[in-house]
Amino acid sequence: MLIIGIILFGMLIGAGAQLVLGxxxxxxxxxxxxxxxxxxxxxxxxxxxxxxxxxxxFRPSGIIGSIVGAILITAGWMWVKGRSTTT
Known part of the structure; x- marks a missing residue:
């Protein structure tokens, strides 16, 4: 059950990162x-x-770090994907 909770939390954080980045x-x-x-x-x-x-x-600093980390990973992925489609 903990694994499912971690996956769902990660999915929500990742979706939030995509929404933040537009x-x-x-x-x-x-x-x-x-x-x-x-x-x-x-x-x-x-x-x-x-x-x-x-x-x-499990503290608020970890949640903030999770959001920032997901935003950085998403931004990096979008940058790499954008570079590969333009060349």
Whole structure:
């Protein structure tokens, strides 16, 4: 049950990242949302939590780090995808 919750949380964070970056008008890419949410949550959430001194507990700093991480992953993916279609 925890794994399903983590996947759903990552998917929501990834979809939110796409909406923040303006991709929501084209529709949400759910595959990208899951990947960006999970990777962004792991990397961003872990780094921010450790830098804030919260450890591995579930804290607001980890949630903020998850959102920032997902936005960075989504922006990077959109940049790479945009470069590959223009050449």
């Amino acid at each position: 991709r929501g008008a084209k529709g949400i890419d759910w595959g990208l949302a899951i990947v960006a949410g999970l990777v962004g949550s792991f990397v961003g959430g872990l780094l921010i939590s450790l830098l804030a001194g919260d450890g591995l507990d």
